[in-house]
Amino acid sequence: MLIKLSNINKIFGSGKHKVHALKALSLDIEAGAFTAVSGPSGSGKSTLLNIIGLLDSANSGKYHFDGALINADNEAQINHLRAFDLGFIFQNFNLLPVLTALENVEMSALLSIPNAKERKQQAAYFLTQVGLNDKMSAFPGQLSGGQQQRVSVARALMGQSKLILADEPTANLDSKNTFHLIELMQSLNQKFNTAFLFSTHDERLLGKVNTIIKLLDGEIEHE
Numbered sequence: 001m002l003i004k005l006s007n008i009n010k011i012f013g014s015g016k017h018k019v020h021a022l023k024a025l026s027l028d029i030e031a032g033a034f035t036a037v038s039g040p041s042g043s044g045k046s047t048l049l050n051i052i053g054l055l056d057s058a059n060s061g062k063y064h065f066d067g068a069l070i071n072a073d074n075e076a077q078i079n080h081l082r083a084f085d086l087g088f089i090f091q092n093f094n095l096l097p098v099l100t101a102l103e104n105v106e107m108s109a110l111l112s113i114p115n116a117k118e119r120k121q122q123a124a125y126f127l128t129q130v131g132l133n134d135k136m137s138a139f140p141g142q143l144s145g146g147q148q149q150r151v152s153v154a155r156a157l158m159g160q161s162k163l164i165l166a167d168e169p170t171a172n173l174d175s176k177n178t179f180h181l182i183e184l185m186q187s188l189n190q191k192f193n194t195a196f197l198f199s200t201h202d203e204r205l206l207g208k209v210n211t212i213i214k215l216l217d218g219e220i221e222h223e
């Protein structure tokens, strides 16, 4: 199992501002899965993705990644997983405006691919995979929203990530680019066996996944 969460609780704030965002949540995600997290606003989708992506930690419960128990106090373990095994696609693309598409992709693998030549080759390879072979030297400001999102997909793939996390990756895309992004993620999932986990409200995306995790008030809804 790639991801195993057992009895995860996440609480924000305290006193009357206390929010129990995830309630004794348990789930398994297999290697190579193509999974969506859905649910109404405030149901805990981003919180769940942030915990799985090691951007935040739970108050209690156990998290195993690829068989290893995650210890929130072990910075070396967490930094290693972030650098080597996890990739992120952000809703607002998060590209550095002063770097070209190629440089943005290269930069994400400074740790995981120490050899500069190899890094550049892999960045060019993944940009080609996402259909941007003619845009490698363009700056983000010269790219459309859909193209910028594809740069961020290439960036997430660098270093052969085992899991790519995306919090509402299509929220800032029009329907044509949404459709292209879904197709692209699906084909990359099949080609590289990289697992994808994204949160979405988008019915078009939900129709394409193998598994949907439905959240309601911090709990998984089972049919």
Ligand SMILES: Nc1ncnc2c1ncn2[C@@H]1O[C@H](COP(=O)(O)OP(=O)(O)OP(=O)(O)O)[C@@H](O)[C@H]1O
Pocket (backbone or CB within 6 Å): 012, 013, 019, 020, 021, 039, 040, 041, 042, 043, 044, 045, 046, 047, 048
């Ligand atoms: N940093 C925070 N501080 C306090 N409360 C928070 C924080 N982050 C999230 N929450 C609360 O936790 C609950 C779950 O929030 P979360 O952002 O995970 O929901 P979501 O399903 O991603 O919603 P949306 O669809 O609007 O993005 C909400 O009640 C939210 O207000």
Ligand SMILES: [Mg+2]
Pocket (backbone or CB within 6 Å): 045, 046, 047, 167, 199
């Ligand atoms: Mg959210």
